[in-house]
Amino acid sequence: MRILLCCLLLLSPALSAGQFMQPDNLFPKVQLITSHGDIVVELDRSRAPLTVNNFLSYVKKNSYNNTVFHRLIPGFVLQGGGYNPDFKAIETLKPVFNESGNGLKNQLGSIAMARQSDPHSADSQFYFNLNDNPSLDPGSRWGYTVFGQVVSGMDVLEKIQQIETDVSEQLGWPDVPKEPIILKMVVLLPQE
Numbered sequence: 001m002r003i004l005l006c007c008l009l010l011l012s013p014a015l016s017a018g019q020f021m022q023p024d025n026l027f028p029k030v031q032l033i034t035s036h037g038d039i040v041v042e043l044d045r046s047r048a049p050l051t052v053n054n055f056l057s058y059v060k061k062n063s064y065n066n067t068v069f070h071r072l073i074p075g076f077v078l079q080g081g082g083y084n085p086d087f088k089a090i091e092t093l094k095p096v097f098n099e100s101g102n103g104l105k106n107q108l109g110s111i112a113m114a115r116q117s118d119p120h121s122a123d124s125q126f127y128f129n130l131n132d133n134p135s136l137d138p139g140s141r142w143g144y145t146v147f148g149q150v151v152s153g154m155d156v157l158e159k160i161q162q163i164e165t166d167v168s169e170q171l172g173w174p175d176v177p178k179e180p181i182i183l184k185m186v187v188l189l190p191q192e
Contacts, residue, residue, distance in 0.1 A: 021053065021056040021057075021059070021060060021188060022188065022191050025045070025191050026044070026045045026046040027042050027043065027044060027045065027046070028042075028043050028045065028052070028056065028188060028189070028191070029041065029042050029043070029151070029188075029189040029192075030043065030055075030056075030059060030186055030187060030188055030189060031186070031187045031189055032064075032153075032183060032185075032186050033183075033184045033185045033186070033187065034069075034156065034160075034181060034182060034183055034184060035180070035181060035182040035184065036156055036159055036160050036181060037153060037155070037156035037159065038152075038153055038156065039128075039150055039152070039153030039156050039157065040150070040151050040152040040153055040189070041111050041148045041149065041150055041151065042148055042149055042151045043055065043056075043111075043147055043148040044102075044104060044146075044147055044148055044149070047099070047102040047103060047104055047147075048099045048102050048104065048145055048146070048147035048148075049099075050096050050097050050099055051096055051099050051113055051122070051145050051147040052147050052148070054093065054096040054113075054122075054123075055113075055126065055147065056188065057093060058081070058093070058124050058186075059186045059187075059188055060188075062185075063090050063091065063124060064080075064081055064090075064124075064183055064185075064186045065183070065184065065185045065186065066084060066085065066182065066183070066184060066185075067080060067081060067082070067083060067084055067085075067090060067182075067183045068080060068083055068084070068085050068087075068177075068180055068181060068182055068183065069160070069177065069181040069183065070082065070083050070087065070173070070176060070177075071127075071173070071175050071176065072160065072161070072163060072165050072175055072176075072177045072181070073130075073165075073175050074130065074161040074162075075130055075131045075161070076129075076130055076131060076133065077127040077128065077129060077130055077133070078127060078128045078130060078157065078160060078161075078181075079114055079125060079126070079127040080125070080126065080127070080181070080183055081114075081124045081125045081126045081183070082114075082124055082125040085180055085182065087168075087170065087171055090124055092123040092124045093123060093124070094123070095115075095118075095120055095121050095122055095123050096113070096120070096122050096123070096145075097120055098115070098119040098120050098122065098142050098143075098145055099145045099147070100119075100137070100138045100142055100143035100144055100145045100146070101138050101143070102145070102146070104145075104146035104147070105132075105134070105137055105146060106129050106132070106133040106134065106135075106136035106137050106143070106144060106146055107129060107132045107133075107146075108129055108130065108131055108132055109128070109129065109149055109150040109154055109157070110128070110129045110146045110148065110149050110150075111126055111127070111128055111129075111146070111147060111148045111149070111150070112126065112127055112129065112136065112144045112145055112146040112147065113125070113126055113127075113144060113145045113147065114126060114127050114144070115144065119141075119142030122144075122145065127144075128150065128157055129146075130157060130161060160177075160181055163177045163178065163179050163181065164177070164178045164179070165177050165178060166178055
């Protein structure tokens with residue numbers, strides 16, 4: 001089993017992309033510059049190496065720049081990383097292997113990967129937990145991979161939770177913020 005996991009890690013495009021993104025830093029920090037303020041997140045490569053490297057691959061390609069947080073459920077999650085302000089999907093990489101069994105929990109202020117019903121379908125979309133959400137952790141089924149924690153900017157997330165949401169007439173999606181929440185840029189911070 002270990003040999004298989006090692007082979008998967010070595011062959012993963014996300015892992016090879018991570019070698020250019022502070023490969024020796026187990027806890028890189030990124031700054032998310034939003035239309036409502038800045039959020040700094042410490043990523044945890046020690047527990048979610050594939051997921052962190054996947055996320056940093058999108059950061060390196062500037063894929064998250066000028067995207068929107070398209071889903072807001074106050075007291076639950078704020079989701080983004082998948083669409084531009086016109087709700088056109090961004091270009092995605094191959095899905096990343098689910099690392100939800102890494103011991104990190106979907107707790108207030110953590111960042112995790114969104115996915116479809118297939119546990120290994122996460123690509124670019126991520127969410128912030130706006131509460132403790134144990135129902136998103138693994139149990140008798142796969143959970144959602146947590147890969148970091150907000151270290152500053154919780155006040156920004158609190159402010160964002162006050163924005164009204166509605167069903168998008170254009171898309172038919174529920175929980176879409178009425179006032180766009182723009183992710184202007186994600187920056188990898190210098191290693192400390």
